[in-house]
Amino acid sequence: MNRCSGCGAILQSLDQEQIGYIRKEKLKTNALCERCFRLIHYNDLKLVTLPKENILETINRKNNLVFFLIDLLNINKEVLETYHKIRVPKVLIVSKIDYIPKYMKKEKIKLWLQEEYNVEDDIFFLSASRNVNTNSIVHSMKKRNQKMAYLLGYTNAGKSTLLNCLKEENNITTSIAPNTTLDYIKVSLPDGYQLIDSPGFEYNNPIYKDNLSLLKKMSPKSFLKPLTYQLKKGTSLVIEKMIRIENESNRSNLTLYISNLLEIKKVYENSETLKEKKKMTLAISDAKDIVIQGIGFLNVKKKCTLTFYIENPNWIEVRSSFFER
Secondary structure, three states: OOOOOOOEEEEOOOOOOOOOOOHHHHHOOOOOHHHHHHHHHHHHOOOOOOOOOHHHHHHOOOOOOEEEEEEHHHHHHHHHHHHHHHOEEEEEEEEEEHHHOOOHHHHHHHHHHHHOOOOOOEEEOOOOOOOOOOOHHHHHHHHHOOOEEEEEEEEOOOHHHHHHHHHHHOOOOOOOOOOOOOOOOOEEEEHOOEEEOOOOEOOOOOOOOOOHHHHHHHOHHHHOOOEEEEEOOOOOOEEEEOEEEEEEEOEEEEEEEOOOOOOEEEEEOOOOOOOOOEEEEEOOOOOOOEEEOOOOOEOOOEEEEEEEEEEOOEEEEEEEEEEEE
16 A cells, blocks of 8 residues: 655545546655645645544554654644643644744743643754754654654644654645645654654635645745734735734834745725725733734734734734743
C-alpha cells in the first residue's frame, strides 16, 4: 500500500474525486498524488475538509505524546479550545517566533497563556524557517521517554515546515493552503525517534479558504512590524476589503499585529465601504487585545469604543493583553 510522500494519502487510481488520486500508468513510479503534484508545481489546490472531531478521536485513542503547534498571531479561543480537548500528554509549541518583535518576551507570553487560556502543560517557542530551538522536540521526547509523538496544529501553523527541518529532507508538501496534509505521515528523527504529522485543523472562519493569493498575504515572510494608527472619531480602517474597524471615540490609538502584506486603508464617515456587513460594537474599558480569527490581533491601550463591520461577529474575540504582563 503506497502513500503520497507529500500529504500521506493512500495512492489510488480509481476515483479522481477522492484523495490520493494518481493516473494508473504512474501509480508504480510516482511518489506524489495528483493533488500534491499540482500544488507544488502549479500552486493549484483542490480543497479537502477533514472533520476536527475525527482527528481528535484518533489522537485520544492513543497514549502518545502530542506536540500542538500554534503561531503567535493566531492564538485565540477556538484554537485553545481544540488544544484542551486533547486528553493525552501534550506540549504547546508557539511557532514562528522570528516574526514577532524582540520586546515581546517569551516568559511573559508563557505566563499570559497560563493565565488567559489555562494552559498547564509545557510551553516552548521555536522557528522552523530559521531552525531556532527546533531541537526542543527531540529533547522533550527524550525527557518523557517517548519514542513516538504526534504533531497537531491549525492550518498554516507550520507543521510540515517543522518536520522538513527536523528530518533534513524536503519531501513533505508545504503550503499556505488549508489541509495540505490529508493523512498521518510518519517521519523518522535522529536517534530512532518518530513524529507523526497529522491533518491540520481548519478555522471556522471561511473568508480566506478559497483565496490562495490572500492566504499568501496573511502569512508574514519576515519580521513582523506592528502598525499603529491614530484615529479620530468616525475614521475607519479597512483590512483587505474584508473587515472595517470604525472608531466611535474622540480619538483612539490602535496597533495592528497582522501580516504587513495585507492592504489597510483609511476611510471616513461618509464612506459606505463594507457597511452592508454585520455590525458589532465593542466598548473597551482598558488595555485589551482584540483578535480577528485567523488573521491576527489589534492592541488598544486605553478606553475606547470600536465598531466592526464583518461577515461574522463570532470571529472577533476580546482578551486581556499579554503586553500588560
